[in-house]
Amino acid sequence: MNNKKSKFQIKKVASYILMGVAGAALSVGVFSAMKKNTNLSDFEIFKKDQNEKGYFQSASYSTASYNPPDLTVAAEKTINAVVSVKNYSSYSPQQQRQQFIDPFDFFFGDPFNNSPRRSQPQQPKDTPNGLGSGVIISSDGYIVTNNHVIDGADKIEITLNNQKTYTATLVGTDPNSDIALLKIEEKGLPFLNFYDSDNVKVGEWVLAVGNPFGLTSTVTAGIISAKGRSLDILRSNSKNPIESFIQTDAAVNPGNSGGALVNTNGDLIGINTAIASHSGAGTFEGYSFAVPSNIAKKIVEDIRKYGLVQRGYLGIGALDMSDDSAVKQYNAKNKTSYKSQQGVLVTEVQEDGGAKDAGIKKGDIITQIDGVTIRNFPTLSGIIGEKRPGDNVSVTIMRDGSLKSFKVKVKDAQGGTSVKTKADLSVTEKLGGEFTSLTEQEKVNYGLESGVVVTNVDANGKLRSIGINEGFIIMEINDKPVNSDKDIERLLKNYNGTVSVKYVDPYGRFYRRGFKMN
Numbered sequence: 001m002n003n004k005k006s007k008f009q010i011k012k013v014a015s016y017i018l019m020g021v022a023g024a025a026l027s028v029g030v031f032s033a034m035k036k037n038t039n040l041s042d043f044e045i046f047k048k049d050q051n052e053k054g055y056f057q058s059a060s061y062s063t064a065s066y067n068p069p070d071l072t073v074a075a076e077k078t079i080n081a082v083v084s085v086k087n088y089s090s091y092s093p094q095q096q097r098q099q100f101i102d103p104f105d106f107f108f109g110d111p112f113n114n115s116p117r118r119s120q121p122q123q124p125k126d127t128p129n130g131l132g133s134g135v136i137i138s139s140d141g142y143i144v145t146n147n148h149v150i151d152g153a154d155k156i157e158i159t160l161n162n163q164k165t166y167t168a169t170l171v172g173t174d175p176n177s178d179i180a181l182l183k184i185e186e187k188g189l190p191f192l193n194f195y196d197s198d199n200v201k202v203g204e205w206v207l208a209v210g211n212p213f214g215l216t217s218t219v220t221a222g223i224i225s226a227k228g229r230s231l232d233i234l235r236s237n238s239k240n241p242i243e244s245f246i247q248t249d250a251a252v253n254p255g256n257s258g259g260a261l262v263n264t265n266g267d268l269i270g271i272n273t274a275i276a277s278h279s280g281a282g283t284f285e286g287y288s289f290a291v292p293s294n295i296a297k298k299i300v301e302d303i304r305k306y307g308l309v310q311r312g313y314l315g316i317g318a319l320d321m322s323d324d325s326a327v328k329q330y331n332a333k334n335k336t337s338y339k340s341q342q343g344v345l346v347t348e349v350q351e352d353g354g355a356k357d358a359g360i361k362k363g364d365i366i367t368q369i370d371g372v373t374i375r376n377f378p379t380l381s382g383i384i385g386e387k388r389p390g391d392n393v394s395v396t397i398m399r400d401g402s403l404k405s406f407k408v409k410v411k412d413a414q415g416g417t418s419v420k421t422k423a424d425l426s427v428t429e430k431l432g433g434e435f436t437s438l439t440e441q442e443k444v445n446y447g448l449e450s451g452v453v454v455t456n457v458d459a460n461g462k463l464r465s466i467g468i469n470e471g472f473i474i475m476e477i478n479d480k481p482v483n484s485d486k487d488i489e490r491l492l493k494n495y496n497g498t499v500s501v502k503y504v505d506p507y508g509r510f511y512r513r514g515f516k517m518n
Contacts, residue, residue, distance in 0.1 A: 069205050069264050075219045077266030080161045080190040082259055084211045085145050085168075085182075087130035088155040133210035133259030134158065134182060135268060136191040137300065141166075141184040144300055145258030146273055146291075147173045150180050152465075158184050161217050172303035175459035176311065177242045177291060177385065178234055178273055179299040192260060195267035197246065197292035198372075200224055208250040208272055208288065210259025222250030229289060230378040231274060240311065240413075244382025245289035246270045252288035261290040269293050298386050307422045309460075312387040312410035314360075314395070315353010319345040320377035321365060342375045343367050343398070352415030358406040360397060367403070368396035384410065390417040422518075427492045428485060430517070432461010435485040438473070446473065446504075450481035452488070454503075466513040468503055476502040492517060 132149030136142070143158065150156050156168040166184040173180040200206075201224065208220045226247040234241035248261065252275050261270035270290030302309045319330050324340040330347070331338055338345065343365045349356045366374050369383050370393055387393060389412040396405045411417050428434060435452040443451065451473040457464055468474070474482060477491050478500050492499065500514045 071205070071207055071219075071221055071264060074207050074262055074264050074266040075209070078192065078207060078209045078260055078262050079217045079219065081136045081192045082161070082209045082211075082217065083134045083136060083143060084159040084214075084216060085132045085134045085143075085149050085258055086128035086157040086159070087132070087150050087153040088127075088157065089129045089152045090154055128157070129153075131211070131214055131255050132257045133255065133272070135258070135260045135271065136189050137194070137268070138191050139187060139189050141186045141189060142171075142300070142304070143168065143182040143184065144271060144296055145180050145182060146271065147175050147178045147180045149258045150182070156182060158182070159216075160189075172307065172309075173460060174299045174303070174309045176234065176240055176309070177295055177299050179271065179291060179296050181300050181303045192262065192266070192268040194293045194297040195263060195269045197269050197294045200227070200246065200263065200269050202226060205264050206248055206250055206269065207262050207264075208248065208252050208256060208259065208290075209262065210252070210256035210272060212253035212255040214255055218256075220251040222248045225249050225287065227292075228376060228379040228382060230376075230381075231289060233274060240313075242295060242381050242385035244292060244295065244378040244385065245273065246292055248288050248290065250288060256288075271296050292382060295382060295385050298388075302388070306419060308420065308425075310388040310419045311412060312384060312389050312391060313353065313413060314384060314393075314408060315350040315355045315411060315415075316346045316360065317348030317350075318366075318377055318380070319347050321345050322376040341365075342373070344374055344377050344380050346397070352411070354409045354411045354417075355395075355406075358395070358408040360395065360406055360408070361399070364397040364399050364404075366395060366397050368394075370394050388419055390419065427489045430461070431463050431488070431492075432458030433463045433468070435474070435488060437484045448473065448475060448504075450483050451475045451504075452482055452484060462499075462515045462517070463501075466501065466515055467511070468501070469505075471506050472503050474501060474503045476500075 129152075130149060132145060134143040134145035134149075137144050150170060150173070153170070156170060158166045158168045160166075166186065168182040168184050171181040171183050204224045206222060206224055208222070210218060212218050224246060227244075229245040229247045230243040231245065232243065234243055246261065246269065250261070252259075252272050254275075256272050257274075259272045260268055261272050263269050270292055272288060272290045274289040275287070299309055320326055321338065321341050321343045327338055327340050330336065330345075346355070346360060346362055346364045346366065349360060349362055366380065368374060369380060372379070372383060374380050374383075384393070387410045389410055391410045393408050393410060394405060395408050396403055398404075409417055412420070422430070433454045434456045436455055438446070438448065438451045438453060443449065454463060454468055454472045454474060455470055457468065457470050474488075476482065477488060479502075480487075480491055482488050482491070496518050497516070498514050499517045500512065502510070502512045504510050
């Protein structure tokens, strides 16, 4: 019995072995047939028969070797053109906003832990209040950086990659785009050329170069993840922000702000500005954002040529049709039935704007500008942000199911079509604010002898530079009481020199600060 059982087991094992050998032979045969009829360097697995259903087709699989792009040339070209920027300040306009959460802390972080909303000991005079990066854009020392990097600075220090240090002059700023232009006195400097950022593509390799956490000349690599992003982070510092950021996955951290985003040729395609940090720690978590080079270049050219930024407008109110939540809210409020889609809905047409002159109407949906598809409002904002008053743009709209095209002349905020210099500005434009007279009863309530309430404060104006925001009351200018905008115009028209301002904030705190008028 046991002998028969042993023989049976031997036969059973032998049959398994035979089956295994046969299966292996079959596999080899199939593989050989495939090798004869298929190029194995590029074949698809789980290939779906076109006549079958219920199966899926995978991406192509390739056994060919992968050669990553060579980024060394771009890195070598960029490193020496990126500088460290140190902000030394005894006073910052942000200190006036300490009761609010500063969105720049959320996106940019605070490498020196000096957020004004936290109680901090007095900083030594030789300690910078902020640290960032900058990009040399000319051999004679012009440097572009972020406005938030140098905001409120009494002194700006530049350190080159060779460790040479300079004190920089602030040429001009634009909080609407978060761009600032600096100048150091030096010649023969390495610099980067602006590249046409409209030509960069999603998926393209890029390098981010800067000084994160004070570490000099740090290079990180990634790809462009998206274009035309809006984060809504500039609104707290500007009235009409331009947000059409390039989004990348190159690692950017506090101290990188103002640094270079370049392509594989080392051409400047953006100025690194923000990082997404949902933990609130202000460190990189996968996405970073840069001001496109076309916008930065236009801002820099305006500051150098005119002394101020020439901002153009279409003259419309707008709704981002790609924002499903915003569309639903608009429909509920206005009893309309718009569907979420690409484009920008015209919700208002301003009387003195170029859109009205051209024939654009409320309810039109803007689909293209100068042949570029308008996916969302940031796309529109970025294109118009590159224009100056007097420029013409071709606007394509959808109206009643039909496409129509219009030639629109871009205008400034006052409806003008010519560029301005500082000499053309009125006193209120230079100061960056409007003024409302106090009534006699309000003077009694506030316990004041004189004063005007400040409204519509421009983030780029003189008032904001000394900490005056909307709702503050200016009592005296150059020791003279003021009770109307006419008083201010009379005192400062054609005035050159230091201006002394006495004012009170909404909490009843009195200040006296000054600025240069020229």
